[in-house]
Amino acid sequence: MKVTTENLRSNIIKDIAEISGENVAECYQCGKCTAACPVNQAMDILPHQVLRLLQLGLADEVMNCKTIWICASCFTCAGRCPRDVDLANVMEAVRVILLRKRDSTMLKAEDMPEVLAKGMPEQGIVSGFRKYAK
Amino acid sequence: MRYSYYPGCTLKTTATVLEESALESARSLGIELVEQEEWQCCGAVFPLATDEMAAFLSSVRSLSAASEAGEKLLTLCAACHHVIKRANHVIINNSDVREKVNNYLELDDYYGGQGEVIHYLEMLRDELGFEELSSKIKQPLEGRRVAAYYGCLLLRPAKIMQFDNAENPSIMEDFLAALGAEAVDYPYRTECCGVYLSVNNEEIVSGMVDKIISSALRYGAEAIVNACPLCHYNLLELQKKTPEGEPTLPVYYFTELLAEALGVNSTVKDSAAG
Numbered sequence: 001m002k003v004t005t006e007n008l009r010s011n012i013i014k015d016i017a018e019i020s021g022e023n024v025a026e027c028y029q030c031g032k033c034t035a036a037c038p039v040n041q042a043m044d045i046l047p048h049q050v051l052r053l054l055q056l057g058l059a060d061e062v063m064n065c066k067t068i069w070i071c072a073s074c075f076t077c078a079g080r081c082p083r084d085v086d087l088a089n090v091m092e093a094v095r096v097i098l099l100r101k102r103d104s105t106m107l108k109a110e111d112m113p114e115v116l117a118k119g120m121p122e123q124g125i126v127s128g129f130r131k132y133a134k
Numbered sequence: 135m136r137y138s139y140y141p142g143c144t145l146k147t148t149a150t151v152l153e154e155s156a157l158e159s160a161r162s163l164g165i166e167l168v169e170q171e172e173w174q175c176c177g178a179v180f181p182l183a184t185d186e187m188a189a190f191l192s193s194v195r196s197l198s199a200a201s202e203a204g205e206k207l208l209t210l211c212a213a214c215h216h217v218i219k220r221a222n223h224v225i226i227n228n229s230d231v232r233e234k235v236n237n238y239l240e241l242d243d244y245y246g247g248q249g250e251v252i253h254y255l256e257m258l259r260d261e262l263g264f265e266e267l268s269s270k271i272k273q274p275l276e277g278r279r280v281a282a283y284y285g286c287l288l289l290r291p292a293k294i295m296q297f298d299n300a301e302n303p304s305i306m307e308d309f310l311a312a313l314g315a316e317a318v319d320y321p322y323r324t325e326c327c328g329v330y331l332s333v334n335n336e337e338i339v340s341g342m343v344d345k346i347i348s349s350a351l352r353y354g355a356e357a358i359v360n361a362c363p364l365c366h367y368n369l370l371e372l373q374k375k376t377p378e379g380e381p382t383l384p385v386y387y388f389t390e391l392l393a394e395a396l397g398v399n400s401t402v403k404d405s406a407a408g
């Protein structure tokens with residue numbers, strides 16, 4: 001992990017800012033987002049740490065973490081942030097950058113009949129494909 | 135009272151109970167819900183990436199058709215409501231998106247966000263009124279201790295959804311009180327149920343559901359109500375993993391209790407069976 005000006009100016013950091021519409025520099029690391037997050041115990045990098053890494057230009061760590069796929073877009077963090085940072089938007093930006101690469105789809109259509117057979121509503125399947133596939 | 139009604143995909147497939155109980159109840163309350171002639175899937179999740187516009191074009195089509203009919207657009211599914219409400223918010227506040235969407239859709243009338251989407255619960259609270267509703271109850275749900283489960287999509291982000299106080303809402307409790315039931319106050323009522331994580335990560339969702347259900351049980355609930363087919367599925371299905379002998383809670387859509395209290399539930403059951 002090394003903080004360099006190159007990292008700070010990298011395209012990925014700019015893309016995340018543009019796609020999310022959020023300014024990660026606003027975050028002052030109070031940790032309220034993490035405290036509010038209902039899935040924080042399953043994450044490898046905590047929500048406020050995601051922002052810290054991005055502030056330092058360490059996009060690779062964030063691109064490779066489990067956290068972004070575990071975030072449920074529940075919007076609890078954003079509602080509690082005293083700096084008006086919408087972390088759900090940041091998580092989404094990282095996800096879509098990854099998903100827009102070729103062969104990055106994480107759900108397979110052929111697995112869905114089994115999921116549907118359990119009674120999973122169409123809403124769940126569509127949401128899953130919107131979040132984990134392109 | 136007449137509304138353009140937007141059902142969404144899931145109410146026509148897995149969650150027919152939600153639709154049927156809501157429509158039967160509306161009929162008995164003298165509220166006209168006219169399904170839109172054309173509607174498309176809302177996309178289930180709102181596109182949080184600022185460069186993904188196509189994902190809410192269907193919302194704009196429905197909003198604009200309702201506004202041309204001079205009616206509010208009424209929703210039942212929490213996810214549809216969330217997506218359509220946020221799409222309208224973007225159209226109103228982002229002129230670049232607004233222009234692009236209008237150029238693309240070529241609607242008869244320019245759509246600038248003049249439509250209004252309203253959730254069934256909001257309609258009961260703000261337009262019919264809970265007092266009026268309570269006067270029409272035929273079989274009050276007396277002595278029934280019910281936990282209201284809000285989840286995320288109706289409440290957050292609070293500034294956009296403007297549904298209720300996102301940290302301490304009361305609309306569902308007030309609704310339950312109007313039906314004559316006793317609303318159970320418990321701490322996990324606005325906590326996320328795990329949503330679509332259950333498509334490929336059931337284990338996490340099980341833990342989340344367990345927290346919600348055990349909290350409601352601890353505060354004495356005998357049933358839990360919600361307004362979202364995916365919350366419904368998670369709360370119901372993942373409770374099945376509860377070890378034998380441990381207590382569980384029956385899960386209902388809020389409209390099922392409404393239909394019961396209005397005395398129209400037998401019709402609902404018949405139509406569900408037929």
Ligand code: SF4
Nearest residue numbers: 027028030031033081
């Ligand atoms: S709540 Fe806001 S300011 Fe605090 S750590 Fe999280 S993002 Fe940063």
Ligand code: SF4
Nearest residue numbers: 037071072074075077
């Ligand atoms: S939106 Fe994601 S990061 Fe924020 S509280 Fe919810 S699950 Fe956690």
